[in-house]
Amino acid sequence: MPGYELIDSEEENQISKVFKEGNGVLFRHGFENIRNNSFKVAEFEKKFATYFKTNYSLAVSSGTAALRVALAALNIGRGDEVITQSFTFVATVESIIESGATPICTEIDDTLNMDPSDLENKITKNTKAVIVVHMLGNPARISKIKDICKKNNIYLIEDTAWGCGGKLKDTFLGTWGDIGTFSFDFAKTITTGEGGMLVFKSQSIYEKAAAWHDHGHENNPKVPRWEDTRSSSGFNYRMSELQGAVGLAQLSKLDYIIKKHRENKKKIWDQIKDINSIKIRVSPEFSFETAESLIFNVENKKIASRCRIELLKNGLGTKILPEALTWHFAATWDHMKSLSNAHQNKLKDDFPVSTELLRRSVSIPINIFMSEDIPIKIKKSILKAIS
Numbered sequence: 001m002p003g004y005e006l007i008d009s010e011e012e013n014q015i016s017k018v019f020k021e022g023n024g025v026l027f028r029h030g031f032e033n034i035r036n037n038s039f040k041v042a043e044f045e046k047k048f049a050t051y052f053k054t055n056y057s058l059a060v061s062s063g064t065a066a067l068r069v070a071l072a073a074l075n076i077g078r079g080d081e082v083i084t085q086s087f088t089f090v091a092t093v094e095s096i097i098e099s100g101a102t103p104i105c106t107e108i109d110d111t112l113n114m115d116p117s118d119l120e121n122k123i124t125k126n127t128k129a130v131i132v133v134h135m136l137g138n139p140a141r142i143s144k145i146k147d148i149c150k151k152n153n154i155y156l157i158e159d160t161a162w163g164c165g166g167k168l169k170d171t172f173l174g175t176w177g178d179i180g181t182f183s184f185d186f187a188k189t190i191t192t193g194e195g196g197m198l199v200f201k202s203q204s205i206y207e208k209a210a211a212w213h214d215h216g217h218e219n220n221p222k223v224p225r226w227e228d229t230r231s232s233s234g235f236n237y238r239m240s241e242l243q244g245a246v247g248l249a250q251l252s253k254l255d256y257i258i259k260k261h262r263e264n265k266k267k268i269w270d271q272i273k274d275i276n277s278i279k280i281r282v283s284p285e286f287s288f289e290t291a292e293s294l295i296f297n298v299e300n301k302k303i304a305s306r307c308r309i310e311l312l313k314n315g316l317g318t319k320i321l322p323e324a325l326t327w328h329f330a331a332t333w334d335h336m337k338s339l340s341n342a343h344q345n346k347l348k349d350d351f352p353v354s355t356e357l358l359r360r361s362v363s364i365p366i367n368i369f370m371s372e373d374i375p376i377k378i379k380k381s382i383l384k385a386i387s
């Protein structure tokens with residue numbers, strides 16, 4: 001799993017600098033006379049943008065906040081429709097609901113991400129944006145999805161909560177569309193405890209987002225902050241200096257994390273790939289996965305849950321599939337009234353392809369540190385479950 005496995009003296013040193021060098025200024029703006037030019041959030045944003053070869057980045061308080069800010073920056077609200085995919089975390093749809101827009105979900109395809117042809121079916125004259133999700137580190141068919149958005153004049157947002165550092169055809173996930181959003185919660189590839197980031201191509205969209213996440217503050221350099229100019233109202237989704245400090249240490253470890261994930265995923269797959277009745281999740285050609293998990297299909301739902309039971313018996317586990325499916329699958333989200341209404345109150349039956357794929361999927365968590373006997377233990381557990 002993720003960056004929390006690597007939290008050590010580097011994060012501690014960065015935090016300590018906020019106090020020792022920055023005089024304990026924990027706010028990203030102002031206090032220039034006491035902070036000795038220590039701006040951790042701004043430094044984190046700058047390094048993140050450089051790493052992702054993108055023009056602008058904005059740190060926020062969570063990945064969910066990043067999605068909400070993205071929709072605000074694109075002026076999306078009541079009367080608009082936003083399309084995302086049936087397999088994602090509740091946060092993606094929650095952000096659409098919070099914006100006032102109507103959420104619609106598509107089926108997934110064999111990548112377990114948005115099915116581009118179902119996306120085309122679901123576009124209407126009210127569709128303003130698409131939020132594609134690179135679930136658990138495997139790229140969606142983003143090239144195709146981008147073409148569809150372009151053709152229909154729709155904004156493209158990438159929920160890259162699970163794809164931080166992943167690529168398709170040498171282009172980072174999160175930088176294909178108009179806005180990419182990232183999460184640094186404690187389960188994600190790099191973590192700041194709570195936190196998120198947006199990346200942008202357009203300066204004007206970035207500026208709208210930066211103001212909106214900070215009550216509309218334009219941070220006009222000509223006036224002090226309490227006399228600041230504004231063009232619209234907003235909200236508060238700011239990141240604190242402590243999170244920015246941890247983010248700097250974590251970002252420097254991202255390459256190593258992904259390298260270890262990919263090595264360990266390969267070790268596990270090499271052990272189990274000869275098992276006849278399992279089939280690995282598909283990735284588009286030229287994918288560079290962050291390898292958060294290894295997902296495969298078994299014959300049916302019963303065998304999927306038996307896989308989990310056998311893995312648990314061996315001191316191992318699964319990640320999201322099958323045990324936490326209900327938090328990640330729109331067919332089960334009757335508690336979200338506007339989503340349910342938009343799907344004619346038939347959520348349960350509205351995603352037959354996704355249901356078929358997800359109910360018989362098993363997801364093995366990938367860790368940075370993995371003892372040598374894990375792959376063989378996983379193989380034994382699966383063989384027992386399918387026998």
Ligand SMILES: *Cc1c(COP(=O)(O)O)cnc(C)c1O
Nearest residue numbers: 062063064089091161183184185
């Ligand atoms: C984790 C996650 C989010 C939300 O991120 P938080 O930082 O926990 O708010 C959004 N979308 C997806 C797909 C996620 O997995």
